[in-house]
Amino acid sequence: MSFATLADFEAALAAPIAPDAEVIAQARARQADLTKPPGSLGRLEEIAIFFAGWQGRARPRLERGRAVVFAGNHGVVAHNVSAFPAAVTAQMVANFEHGGAAINALSRAAGLELKVVALDLDRPTADFTVAPAMTEDECLAALSAGASTVEAGLDLLVLGEMGIGNTTAAAALCARSLGGDAAVWVGPGTGIDDAGIARKVAVVDRAIACHADAPMTAFETLRRVGGREIAAIAGAVLRARQVRVPVLLDGFICCSAVAPLAVAAPASIAHCLAGHCSAEPGHRRLLAALGLEPILHLDMRLGEASGAAVAANIVRAALAAHDGMATFAEAGVSGAG
Numbered sequence: 501m502s503f504a505t506l507a508d509f510e511a512a513l514a515a516p517i518a519p520d521a522e523v524i525a526q527a528r529a530r531q532a533d534l535t536k537p538p539g540s541l542g543r544l545e546e547i548a549i550f551f552a553g554w555q556g557r558a559r560p561r562l563e564r565g566r567a568v569v570f571a572g573n574h575g576v577v578a579h580n581v582s583a584f585p586a587a588v589t590a591q592m593v594a595n596f597e598h599g600g601a602a603i604n605a606l607s608r609a610a611g612l613e614l615k616v617v618a619l620d621l622d623r624p625t626a627d628f629t630v631a632p633a634m635t636e637d638e639c640l641a642a643l644s645a646g647a648s649t650v651e652a653g654l655d656l657l658v659l660g661e662m663g664i665g666n667t668t669a670a671a672a673l674c675a676r677s678l679g680g681d682a683a684v685w686v687g688p689g690t691g692i693d694d695a696g697i698a699r700k701v702a703v704v705d706r707a708i709a710c711h712a713d714a715p716m717t718a719f720e721t722l723r724r725v726g727g728r729e730i731a732a733i734a735g736a737v738l739r740a741r742q743v744r745v746p747v748l749l750d751g752f753i754c755c756s757a758v759a760p761l762a763v764a765a766p767a768s769i770a771h772c773l774a775g776h777c778s779a780e781p782g783h784r785r786l787l788a789a790l791g792l793e794p795i796l797h798l799d800m801r802l803g804e805a806s807g808a809a810v811a812a813n814i815v816r817a818a819l820a821a822h823d824g825m826a827t828f829a830e831a832g833v834s835g836a837g
């Protein structure tokens with residue numbers, strides 16, 4: 501599946517795709533029958549029921565889980581908005597390929613297959629303080645690259661990114677999609693100092709002003725102030741919903757990729773859970789705006805799908821309890837009197 505035209509993107513965004521209500525009812529009934537006080541597994545129960553509805557299976561499984569890390573480079577790094585040089589993006593992609601990054605260890609620990617997709621790293625996006633980051637064709641190609649990593653039959657999709665400078669793009673996406681001053685969305689990213697944060701705020705203000713007259717559509721926001729890895733995440737999310745694969749989103753940047761989608765069509769991210777709340781200050785506000793309750797709070801601020809990969813272990817635990825526990829009848833345990 502690809503996004504050959506803008507109409508394909510708009511159709512995927514608006515498609516009326518919902519979880520299976522009958523299967524949700526079956527999974528809920530099973531939870532009520534398991535040998536525990538009702539509700540005592542808390543959020544784990546909700547996670548199991550969510551996966552049941554999207555997988556269309558009253559006893560959902562996590563055999564084929566995939567983590568995908570998309571990488572892209574950003575013209576906006578010319579404004580000195582990251583603590584690290586842009587060359588680190590390609591160097592980290594090499595590190596992913598050699599198995600040495602955090603996501604290699606964490607995806608292995610969670611039993612997830614790992615795919616790394618580098619998107620035109622030698623062609624950074626345009627500086628979005630003066631021009632759209634991508635042409636329409638470039639944005640469609642990135643959306644398609646994301647969609648092509650997802651197929652029916654996956655039990656879980658974990659999404660993440662690598663792209664030096666992309667917390668600046670993420671802040672601009674949030675400001676354009678959700679409003680609010682640049683200052684509420686800008687944070688230290690890889691660790692810039694206060695002067696760097698002030699530079700970043702000014703860059704996001706200029707970006708918002710530069711694109712203020714453009715249509716406030718999801719596509720224009722992704723294309724103008726996003727990046728290739730960010731558009732690829734949006735494409736993967738839309739494709740996952742079409743094939744009913746539940747998604748775990750990672751940190752601030754990953755979630756910023758779905759903000760334009762959620763604003764345009766709230767149901768377009770109904771199959772997504774937030775793996776964690778990162779330490780990047782805008783993430784908490786972004787999750788609240790998206791109506792997502794993060795599974796974990798671990799003060800992580802890495803990206804690479806790392807927080808979502810850790811949360812996949814919680815999903816695994818939720819599904820194991822849902823599938824493996826005995827019912828009151830099977831175990832001969834008395835129900836509530």
Ligand SMILES: Cc1cc2ncn([C@H]3O[C@H](COP(=O)(O)O)[C@@H](O)[C@H]3O)c2cc1C
Pocket residue numbers: 581582583584588592661662663664665666667668688689690691692802803804
């Ligand atoms: C070695 C290294 C590994 C990373 N892995 C993810 N990121 C994270 O940091 C970047 C965003 O922060 P900023 O906007 O400040 O550049 C993204 O690549 C993100 O995934 C990394 C950053 C570095 C330096």
Ligand SMILES: O=C(O)c1cccnc1
Pocket residue numbers: 667688689690750751752753754778779780783800801802803804
């Ligand atoms: O929230 C994240 O995922 C994040 C925060 C800072 C830098 N890189 C990623």
